[in-house]
Amino acid sequence: SSLGVVLVQHRDSAMAEDWCAAATRRVEKGSDGVWIRFGPKVDDSLKSRFFSIRFNPITSGAATVMLFGFVIVLLAIGVDRKGCLITSSEEGSDIFRESACYTPKIEFSFWMKWVADCFTWLYIGSQDCWVVFLVVLYFSRFADMKLGKDDDVPEFSDFAWFSMVFSCGVGVGLFFYGVAEPIWHYVDVNRYGHQWNGTKRLPDNERAQAAMNLTWFHWGLHGWVVYAVVGVLLAFLHFRKGLPMTIKTCFYPLIGERIYGFWGDFVDSVSIVATTMGVCTSLGLGVFQINTGIKKLTGYPNWIKLSYYNEANFGEWSDRVDSLEQYYLDYPIDSTFRSGNSFRDDDGNVIIGTASKIASFVDTNDEQILIIWLITLVATVSVASGLQVGIQSLSMICLYLGMFLMMVILLMDDTWYIMNLYTQSLGYYLWDFLRISFYSAAFAQSDHAASEGEASWYMSGWTIFYWGWWIAFAPFVGIFFARISRGRTIRQFLNGTMTLPIAYNFAWMATFGGAGLKMEMAADKFGVTCDTEFSRANVCRVVERMRPSGYGGNPEVFCSTLTKLSCRGTTDMVFDVLYQYADLGPFMGVICLISLILYFITSSDSGSLVDDIVSANGIEEPPVVQRVYWAFTEGAAATALLYQGRLNYDAPDAGLRALQSASICVGLPYTFLICFMCVSLWRALQYERGELKWGESQFKHSVLDVGVTAYGAGEGTTRFFNLKGGSLDFSRFSKFMFYIVAPILPFYNVTAQLTKRTAGKSEGMLSPMTWALLKTLFAAAMFYVWFILVLVDYVDVDADAFTTFGAVIPGGQWTGTAWSAPDASQHKVSQRYGMYRRYPGEVVDGTSKTALDAQVTNEANFFPQYLQAGSAYSDSGAAIGQVGDRLGAPLHYAVIGWYLYMTFACLLMSLRNQVRTTYGLAGNIVEDFFAALFVYPTVLMQLEEMVASAPDLESKQNKIDAQVAEKSMATSPPMESQDA
Numbered sequence: 001s002s003l004g005v006v007l008v009q010h011r012d013s014a015m016a017e018d019w020c021a022a023a024t025r026r027v028e029k030g031s032d033g034v035w036i037r038f039g040p041k042v043d044d045s046l047k048s049r050f051f052s053i054r055f056n057p058i059t060s061g062a063a064t065v066m067l068f069g070f071v072i073v074l075l076a077i078g079v080d081r082k083g084c085l086i087t088s089s090e091e092g093s094d095i096f097r098e099s100a101c102y103t104p105k106i107e108f109s110f111w112m113k114w115v116a117d118c119f120t121w122l123y124i125g126s127q128d129c130w131v132v133f134l135v136v137l138y139f140s141r142f143a144d145m146k147l148g149k150d151d152d153v154p155e156f157s158d159f160a161w162f163s164m165v166f167s168c169g170v171g172v173g174l175f176f177y178g179v180a181e182p183i184w185h186y187v188d189v190n191r192y193g194h195q196w197n198g199t200k201r202l203p204d205n206e207r208a209q210a211a212m213n214l215t216w217f218h219w220g221l222h223g224w225v226v227y228a229v230v231g232v233l234l235a236f237l238h239f240r241k242g243l244p245m246t247i248k249t250c251f252y253p254l255i256g257e258r259i260y261g262f263w264g265d266f267v268d269s270v271s272i273v274a275t276t277m278g279v280c281t282s283l284g285l286g287v288f289q290i291n292t293g294i295k296k297l298t299g300y301p302n303w304i305k306l307s308y309y310n311e312a313n314f315g316e317w318s319d320r321v322d323s324l325e326q327y328y329l330d331y332p333i334d335s336t337f338r339s340g341n342s343f344r345d346d347d348g349n350v351i352i353g354t355a356s357k358i359a360s361f362v363d364t365n366d367e368q369i370l371i372i373w374l375i376t377l378v379a380t381v382s383v384a385s386g387l388q389v390g391i392q393s394l395s396m397i398c399l400y401l402g403m404f405l406m407m408v409i410l411l412m413d414d415t416w417y418i419m420n421l422y423t424q425s426l427g428y429y430l431w432d433f434l435r436i437s438f439y440s441a442a443f444a445q446s447d448h449a450a451s452e453g454e455a456s457w458y459m460s461g462w463t464i465f466y467w468g469w470w471i472a473f474a475p476f477v478g479i480f481f482a483r484i485s486r487g488r489t490i491r492q493f494l495n496g497t498m499t500l501p502i503a504y505n506f507a508w509m510a511t512f513g514g515a516g517l518k519m520e521m522a523a524d525k526f527g528v529t530c531d532t533e534f535s536r537a538n539v540c541r542v543v544e545r546m547r548p549s550g551y552g553g554n555p556e557v558f559c560s561t562l563t564k565l566s567c568r569g570t571t572d573m574v575f576d577v578l579y580q581y582a583d584l585g586p587f588m589g590v591i592c593l594i595s596l597i598l599y600f601i602t603s604s605d606s607g608s609l610v611d612d613i614v615s616a617n618g619i620e621e622p623p624v625v626q627r628v629y630w631a632f633t634e635g636a637a638a639t640a641l642l643y644q645g646r647l648n649y650d651a652p653d654a655g656l657r658a659l660q661s662a663s664i665c666v667g668l669p670y671t672f673l674i675c676f677m678c679v680s681l682w683r684a685l686q687y688e689r690g691e692l693k694w695g696e697s698q699f700k701h702s703v704l705d706v707g708v709t710a711y712g713a714g715e716g717t718t719r720f721f722n723l724k725g726g727s728l729d730f731s732r733f734s735k736f737m738f739y740i741v742a743p744i745l746p747f748y749n750v751t752a753q754l755t756k757r758t759a760g761k762s763e764g765m766l767s768p769m770t771w772a773l774l775k776t777l778f779a780a781a782m783f784y785v786w787f788i789l790v791l792v793d794y795v796d797v798d799a800d801a802f803t804t805f806g807a808v809i810p811g812g813q814w815t816g817t818a819w820s821a822p823d824a825s826q827h828k829v830s831q832r833y834g835m836y837r838r839y840p841g842e843v844v845d846g847t848s849k850t851a852l853d854a855q856v857t858n859e860a861n862f863f864p865q866y867l868q869a870g871s872a873y874s875d876s877g878a879a880i881g882q883v884g885d886r887l888g889a890p891l892h893y894a895v896i897g898w899y900l901y902m903t904f905a906c907l908l909m910s911l912r913n914q915v916r917t918t919y920g921l922a923g924n925i926v927e928d929f930f931a932a933l934f935v936y937p938t939v940l941m942q943l944e945e946m947v948a949s950a951p952d953l954e955s956k957q958n959k960i961d962a963q964v965a966e967k968s969m970a971t972s973p974p975m976e977s978q979d980a
Contacts (some may be wrong), residue, residue, distance in 0.1 A: 019687040019694030020241040023252055026260060030717035032244055033260055033617040034058050038720055052623045057721075058711075059265045060615040063272035066632070070277075070662065071637050074104050074655050075644055084423060087849055094849040096706035099332075102654040108661035115468065115668050116460030120440045123467040126671050127222045128437050133678050134228055134494060142685040143491040147232070148239035152487040156392065156513025158496075161484055163395040166501055168480045168606045169227060170396055171599040172286055175592070179565065180216070183520055184512035186209030187566040198796055202531030204524070208517050212421070213428045217436050218466045219505045220429065221498065226471050228497045229674055230478025233681040235485045235493065240688070242662065245482060247271040247475050250677050253684040255702040262710040267673070268614050271475035275614075276634055277663040278473050283375065284638040284656040287368040289571040293593040294367075296575050297586065302363045302368065309356035309363075318361060321350055324358045330647055337649040365646040369639050375597065376635030379604035383627045387484070387609065394602045401595040405578075406511045408588060412581045413515045422510040429506075446493050471667035474674065481611045483620065508980075515577050516565055523564040530567035537562055582842040603633060607694070641702050655732070659748070683922060697922040699942040700949065703935045707732030732941070739937035743783060746940040748776035750911060753947040754918065775907065776777025782904040794888045833892075908932035915943050 018024070026032045039052035084101040087094045116123075146152060154161065169365030186208055202210065233250050237243045243252060258264070300307035306317060328343045338682075341354040382390030384822040410418055485493050491860065523529075526539045540559040563576040578592055579585035612629035614623040641659060645652030686692045707729035713724040738744055751772040839852045912928040915921070931939050 017260075018241075020163065020237075020243060020252070022257055023259075024242045026257065026713075027242060027244065028717075029714045029715040030719065030722065031260070031713045034711070034713050034723050035617065035719070036721055037718065039623075041718075048623075049621070050624050053618070054617075054619060054623055055626055056265065056268075056616050056617045057723075059268045059272065059617075060745055062265070062269040063276070063611075063615065065277050066269065066273045067633070067637060070273075070659070071640055074658055075640055080733045082425060085843065085845065086426040094852075094853075096547060096843055096845060096847045096849055098845045102648060102651060102658070104658040105651070105654045105661070108658045108665070109196075112661040112663050113457075113460050115665055116464035119668060120459055120464055121670075122668075122671060123464050124438060124440050126675060127225065127467055130225045130229055130674065130678065131221050131437075134225055134498065137232075137681075138494050142689070143494075144489050144687065145236070145685065146240065147235040147488050147493060148486045148489065149480075152239065154485075154487040156388075156484060159399075160392050160396055160619050161398040161488075162496055162500060164392060164484050164602075164606075165481060165497055166504060167395040167398050167599060167602040168477055168878060169224065169501055170505065171402070172282060172596070172603055173219075173382070174402075174505065174512075175574055175596050176286070176289060176570070177215075178218075178508055178512035179516035179577055180570045181215045182208075182211045182509070182517050183573060185214050186517060188518060193861045204521060208521065209424070209428060211517065212425045212509070212513060213432060213436070214462070215509050215771050216318045216425060216429045216506055219509060220502050222437065223466065223470045224498050224501055225472040226674060227477045227481055228494060229681070230474050230491055231481030231485065231497060232493050233380070233677050233684070234479060235482035235683060236490070236681070238618070239486045240483060245479060246614045246618040247479070247618060249618065250673075250680055253680045253687065254676060255704060256698075258702055258704060260713060263704060270669075271479075272611050272614050273474050274606055274663055274666045274670070275476035275610055276630070276637065277659055277666075278469075278476060279603060280634050280641075281660040281663060283372060283600060283604060283634060283657050284368075284642050285653060285660070286596070287371045287375075287642070288653070289574075290593065290596050290600070291364065291367050292571040293575060293589060293596065296572075296579070297591055297593070301360050302367065305363050306359075311352045311356075311360040314352055320359060323354060324355050324362070325350075327358050327362065327646070328354070331649055335648075335650050360644055361649060361652075363679060365642065365652065368642055372635055372638050372642065375600050375604060376631060379601045379608065380628055380631040382601060383605035383608045383612075383631055386621070386625045391602060391605055391609070394598055394605070398595060398598045398602055401591055401598070405588065405591060405595065406508055408581075408584070409511050409515055409577070412584065413511075414518065417518065418511055419516045419736055421514040422507065426506065432486055464663065467663035468667035470664045471670050475614075476607055479613060480606050483609075483613065485569070508702055512574065512577065516573060519562055519564045519577060519580065526562060528562050528564045530564060532564065533644070535564040535567040604631065608633060640831065645724070652865050679927065686922075697920060699921060700945045701938075703938045703942065704932050705732070706736045706773075706938060707734075734943060736937050739940050743940055744776060744780040745938055746944050747779050747908070747911070748772065750915070750940065750943040750947055751775055754911075754915060757947065779904055779907045782907070784898045786901040786904065788898040789900070793892065793894035793897070832883070834890060835887040837887065840884045902933075905929065905933040905936065908936055912943060914937055915946055919946060921946075 023032070032587065033056050035054065036057050037052075037054050040048045041052070049350065084106070085096045086101045087097040088097040089095075106352050139702045156164070230247075230250065234245060234247075237249050237252060238245045243249045246264075248259040248267050251264075251267075252259050255263075276661050294303055298307070304307065306313065309317060325343055328338065331338045333339070337357075341357070342351055343354050345351055382394055384390070401560070441456075444456050481493075481497055488496070522539070522541075526537075526541060528535065528537050537779075538559060538561045540557040542555060543558045559783035561580045563580070565573050566578060568576055574592065575589055578588040581588060608627055608631040611633075612622040612626045613619060615630070616626060637659075638656070641655035642652075648654055651657075659834050678689070683692065687694055709726045709728075711726045714724045716722060752769060755768040843852070906929070909925065909928040909932040912932060916923050916928070
């Protein structure tokens with residue numbers, strides 16, 4: 001027993017030296033989060049896997065409520081019969097009329113566009129910074145560090161590992177966008193190939209190359225970088241340090257054990273919601289393409305119930321007329337479909353054409369729901385069978401089938417053209433990398449954009465949409481990458497998640513996208529248009545590489561089916577490319593369909609696994625019951641939104657698009673989190689190498705510590721429920737509240753204490769304490785004037801006020817419209833500046849748009865350039881053009897106030913930086929700035945605690961000097977005595 005005590009003490013002593021010892025100890029004691037546990041103990045037995053329950057009720061419950069609450073709201077709102085106002089021509093006037101619309105899609109699409117318009121700079125700049133960060137990491141001293149213990153070996157083979165990385169990362173997207181995106185960039189308005197007054201800006205060849213370059217950019221380094229940052233950090237902290245595999249773990253190097261609380265659970269809950277929403281929308285939208293593939297193979301509009309609906313087989317489905325009519329009546333009266341189609345004629349007879357469209361539409365919806373549940377069931381079996389069996393096997397099959405498709409197209413199509421395209425596009429990508437990486441469409445997105453310039457919606461519709469989508473998927477894919485990467489070095493991880501996938505993406509886009517562009521350009525050349533039957537024709541044409549026509553007397557031509565892809569639906573394009581290859585086309589279509597289904601299964605099962613891991617506080621192999629729950633959650637959410645689509649003939653995917661827009665908006669806060677993750681990763685590696693000392697190089701409290709703990713987790717690995725009540729440090733909380741309105745007192749205290757402790761000397765004619773007082777007074781002026789100006793800014797200003805420019809010199813004459821020379825310089829300009837409503841008053845159903853337009857245009861013009869004075873010294877003049885109410889505050893004083901607040905934040909940043917450098921604390925000036933900017937009360941509390949508890953620097957330095965001298969004396973050779 002004595003030996004056991006010694007060993008335990010030795011172990012505890014060794015752990016105390018490790019910077020993650022406290023967090024690891026909480027994992028061992030079961031207090032690494034709130035738990036509900038029952039059933040057999042978690043181990044590798046089948047009994048444990050199938051009959052134990054282990055999950056965090058707060059994280060799981062909050063995620064479930066947020067997800068299904070959002071879905072229920074989308075279902076409950078439905079198509080609002082009076083949600084929008086449209087313009088209707090009535091008796092020669094334009095009248096606003098209430099119209100049906102799906103308001104959630106409009107609202108969340110607006111949110112997504114607002115994020116793009118306001119934060120393009122953030123998305124573009126942050127993605128570039130992350131790429132630079134990972135490049136530095138790749139070549140750094142940390143790159144050979146293992147994601148695991150030093151003797152750990154990779155859990156999966158290289159091929160299996162890459163298969164899972166690729167299948168989870170982008171597998172499905174390449175089928176959907178591989179052909180479609182280059183086509184869209186080629187024919188649509190983009191940043192290169194837009195049209196000026198109907199004239200193409202670039203030649204076709206250059207537009208095609210620009211289209212390929214944009215596609216590569218969206219699927220290249222800037223996309224994969226977010227997955228790599230999350231994955232490498234989480235794999236390092238989990239496999240090497242033993243911390244839970246959840247997103248909250250990523251912030252342990254920054255805030256320590258506070259991850260095991262409210263904020264950690266909140267981040268994990270949002271991560272589960274983002275993962276489930278992303279997988280749900282991908283699953284729901286993906287079935288459209290799968291269903292298209294099935295219809296291609298069968299040749300019929302439908303494959304469930306009847307194959308087709310028309311007058312010929314009306315007797316077989318006439319019993320459905322009543323239910324079909326009810327669907328028709330449920331469609332909004334002014335919807336495009338209902339306004340263009342009547343269900344019955346004047347005699348009350350059913351119009352079979354309308355009824356057949358609805359029948360086919362409803363059956364298509366049933367087909368899509370059936371596909372979702374077949375995929376969900378297979379994914380459930382896969383995720384229940386475990387990572388090593390189900391997900392790994394399916395991923396390897398998917399990758400193999402994808403490579404087969406790519407190789408067949410490469411060999412069946414113009415091989416040398418595709419090889420040339422890959423080589424050329426790689427050069428364009430590298431050459432254009434810096435410019436395109438920082439391009440933010442600044443001029444196109446502004447209100448002064450030229451009418452002949454780039455479309456203002458392009459950036460939000462493409463690049464920012466992609467970056468938001470990649471970032472929204474980062475928790476899901478990052479956790480999955482971490483889970484499968486044990487035993488690999490950081491450099492190997494970056495090779496497998498950045499270099500190889502990007503090279504494969506580029507090869508896929510060059511092959512599929514190149515074949516699509518070649519077909520589109522050939523269709524243009526040989527007259528295949530949208531008016532051509534089915535937008536396709538078989539064309540035989542002379543190819544330059546063939547023998548000259550005069551050489552053998554009989555010219556050689558190349559024949560193939562050309563489809564005008566830009567006239568086809570997005571889900572049709574990849575199949576149209578495959579079906580051009582004669583009798584091999586249908587076989588290729590089957591392989592493509594199987595690949596699509598398997599890729600969707602791997603996305604669903606990996607998403608379910610990630611949800612379960614996070615909800616189970618980071619267990620690597622969570623119980624099967626919980627995996628089934630999250631798999632069915634994804635299927636149920638997608639089904640609900642798809643089923644609602646049958647009530648909206650014009651936009652059956654509106655609910656899924658609204659969910660997709662909301663999930664992309666989640667990418668905005670995650671952008672900041674990933675920036676923090678980069679700092680966290682670098683600091684974790686420094687702690688691991690001993691370059692920083694945990695605890696000694698940190699502030700005593702986090703900037704998030706306001707003295708309130710919402711709840712805690714008790715110890716005990718077998719307790720059914722370990723939730724502990726929260727606590728309130730009243731002294732700290734009251735200080736936090738006081739410092740919100742009175743930050744100057746601690747500011748002076750810290751400045752004065754720091755001045756004393758650093759034993760500063762006089763600066764010029766002023767003593768250090770005088771300088772401290774002056775700095776504090778200046779900071780006080782900046783802070784309180786900011787507060788006052790922001791409040792004053794809400795005072796309304798006169799909308800009809802104007803500014804007078806110039807002067808009236810006696811001798812001039814007013815001509816009725818202006819002052820005659822030399823006195824024509826005086827003029828008046830409206831002081832309106834900012835956002836206003838277009839029309840004065842309220843716009844409701846029945847309001848005349850024509851009358852409103854006349855009102856705002858006839859009175860001195862809606863956009864008056866200037867207003868002439870009515871007489872020499874009179875303020876009278878033409879009326880200012882009318883507009884509606886101002887939107888928001890005028891922002892004429894607030895901008896000055898916010899500048900003053902930024903000055904205050906910079907002063908506090910400087911003070912925090914001085915404290916850090918003085919006491920040798922970890923951090924950098926960027927962290928100091930953002931901490932001072934957003935959480936100045938807790939920053940001041942940090943600084944106060946530091947200067948109050950730290951030893952006097954002068955005495956500390958004297959002790960260090962004495963220790964150095966003593967050590968020097970001990971190591972120096974003894975001096976000879978004077979006698980000798």
